[in-house]
Structures are given as structure tokens and as C-alpha cells.
Amino acid sequence: MEKRAFTLIELLVVVSVIALLMALLLPALHGARRQGKLVVCQARLHQWAVMIHQYTSDHDGWLFYPLGTPQNDGEWYRALEPYYEQAHSDRLEMLYCPAKKFIPGEGWVKNAGYGINAWVYDFSRPFPPDGKTHPNLPLYWRHVDKAKSPSTVPVLLDFRWMYGGGGIPQPTNEPPAFDGENCGGWMSDFCDARHGSASNGFFMDWSVRKVGLKELWTLKWHRKYNTAGPWTKRGGALPEDWPRWMRKFKDY
8 A cells, every 4th residue: 555645735834833832831821830839939939038037035935136247247147157057068059039030141140048137136236346336226126026917027028139139129219211220229139030020038927928029019118117118009109100121010
């Protein structure tokens, strides 16, 4: 019996069907990949939450004092070295978010790791080393029991930099004009769209959750932080007030 070969039309139909299936599956695969990075990011933040909780348990609830001390060279994670060195052999991996992006030709990493809310520091000891107390001491949380609503107090969040990064956001900090811009306010380094319209963070109640980028302005960063500031719905902010790249995000 003579074997029948595929016709050109039949081959085109098969190729078209394969192309259609790929077009349908690729978005789902990309979505699954993004979701996987989100889960890994939250898992790493949960590990940091466990270690910081262990630290505060060992220090009667007091948080660390990382700036200006020779033991940690101003980097928040160095205060936790006794806790993660035993359980984690790769500190670099712990400090990186899995959604990091390396910028070719520029030699630096964007959307790199995690940053501390520096308002949680314990500055009750003299700072700087001249015998004077910190001028903004009443604003710092210092102790885990100071917060009446600990679920609103951020401790560690997605951050555009790594190696000791952190900041002291204020309600008047303007949002970045584009994703990745450093506009001078500390909030711009936390306002990072590596996971879309939200970032990840863990809070003083030791919970880990997604945080809407606009929601950042409503968190209780320090003890006197105005959660109804000019960049919140309660403060009168409108969707059109935000930079174009953020206007479609949920308002808070």
C-alpha cells in the first residue's frame, strides 16, 4: 500500500494548532512562575521573621541597634548572625528576593532584596557616640510591645537594594515617577513593583503578607506616623494624583 504523506495545508494546520496552544499556555506558565517567586519571597521573609522573633525573645522584647556599632557595620542582618548562621549556609541567598533582576552592562542588581523599617531600631543607647541620645527617639518602636496594632507596623519588606538597606519613610514622601526611581524620599525604595501591584513584608505581629504599593503610605511606620497622610484616600489623594504607572493600582 502506498504511504500517504502530509500535505502542505495539513502541516500548516498542525503548526497553527501548536502555535495557538503555546499562546494559550505561555501566559499561564509565566503566571505560575511569578506566583512561585512570590511564594519563595514570602517564605524567606517568614524565615527572617522567625530569626528576629528569636532575637527579641532573647533580649526581653527589645529590637536590635544596628547602626554605628563595630559589631555589625551598620547592616541590620549582622545583628542576626548568631541566628541564621546556624540554620542557613548561604546568607547571600537569604538576602536576595527570587524576583531580582540583574541589569546587563551596568553591574548592579535591581529589585534586589529586603530592607528594614529603620523606625523599629532600639536607639535608647547614646547615639552617636558622643553621649547624646537620638533626637527622634520617641518615634522609634524599639520594643515589640510598644505597638498597639502590631499588624500595621512593618519590620522587613521588599527593597530595591541589599546589604544593610533600609529606610525611615514619612507620610509626605512622594511616590516615584517610574518604577525604580529614587525620588529622594525613603518610601521610593520600598515602592517596588517586582511582584506587580504589591510587595511582600512581615509585620510586628510576625505575620507575612502582600502589601499594595499604595498601601505603603497607610502603614504605621513609626509611633507618630500619620496613616491618613496626603497620599492616602483618607488624606484626599485621588487616582490621578499618582504617577501614571501607579494609577491602575488599588487605592488605600
